[in-house]
Amino acid sequence: MRNRLKVLRAERNWSQADLADKLDVSRQSVNAIETGKYDPSLPLAFKIAAVFALTIEQIFSAEETAQAAE
Amino acid sequence: MTAILPASQNKRRALLRNLMIAIGLGMAACAVVARTTDIDTHWLILALLVAFCALAVAQFNTLDEMAKQAQYIAWYWGSMVGLGAILLIQLPIAFAGDRPGFVQNVLMRWVDPDPMTSFLTGMMTTPLLMVVGFTLWWAVYWLRRR
Numbered sequence: 373m374r375n376r377l378k379v380l381r382a383e384r385n386w387s388q389a390d391l392a393d394k395l396d397v398s399r400q401s402v403n404a405i406e407t408g409k410y411d412p413s414l415p416l417a418f419k420i421a422a423v424f425a426l427t428i429e430q431i432f433s434a435e436e437t438a439q440a441a442e
Numbered sequence: 443m444t445a446i447l448p449a450s451q452n453k454r455r456a457l458l459r460n461l462m463i464a465i466g467l468g469m470a471a472c473a474v475v476a477r478t479t480d481i482d483t484h485w486l487i488l489a490l491l492v493a494f495c496a497l498a499v500a501q502f503n504t505l506d507e508m509a510k511q512a513q514y515i516a517w518y519w520g521s522m523v524g525l526g527a528i529l530l531i532q533l534p535i536a537f538a539g540d541r542p543g544f545v546q547n548v549l550m551r552w553v554d555p556d557p558m559t560s561f562l563t564g565m566m567t568t569p570l571l572m573v574v575g576f577t578l579w580w581a582v583y584w585l586r587r588r
Contacts, residue, residue, distance in 0.1 A: 396451040397506035404587040410508050 373411045375432045455504040465494045512583045520579030524572035
């Protein structure tokens with residue numbers, strides 16, 4: 373799973389800790405999601421989408437979909 | 443309990459963790475007092491242990507999904523490895539059938555020959571190895587995802 377979390381966070385000048393507080397998760401979890409080491413559950417993905425006011429598809433994409441788009 | 447805790451899950455988790463550390467230090471202090479003085483602290487240690495366990499349950503509920511998954515995976519695979527490690531002790535015993543002296547000479551070297559101590563040692567070996575397996579598995583899982 374690929375995601376644009378790092379880019380979206382940088383656009384808003386949020387630190388990982390800021391985003392972690394908004395999502396009610398640990399900073400380590402935000403880092404793991406950003407680096408693709410952990411795929412969030414569907415409820416957390418919806419929460420992330422809500423925080424950025426985007427849809428899940430605008431933030432996350434399957435590995436194959438992302439490669440095909442490139 | 444959630445009513446008296448901070449609204450933020452991260453702050454709740456930090457508060458409960460700090461309380462657990464304080465209680466852990468309290469238990470250690472009680473153990474030192476019990477060993478160095480005549481004051482009986484066993485009941486106090488038991489009360490602190492119960493409080494520690496209650497806080498551990500509450501703290502687990504404040505963990506986020508990745509932290510909970512780390513716990514689940516580590517308890518399953520880590521404790522399984524710990525159980526497997528028991529084979530390292532049981533296999534020599536099984537294969538020493540025709541040489542019973544082997545068990546006494548090699549394995550009993552680390553165990554007090556008193557029956558009660560031997561029983562307690564045997565009883566505690568399995569959970570101890572499971573906890574060691576859990577801790578190692580959890581540490582590797584967590585550090586790789588930090």
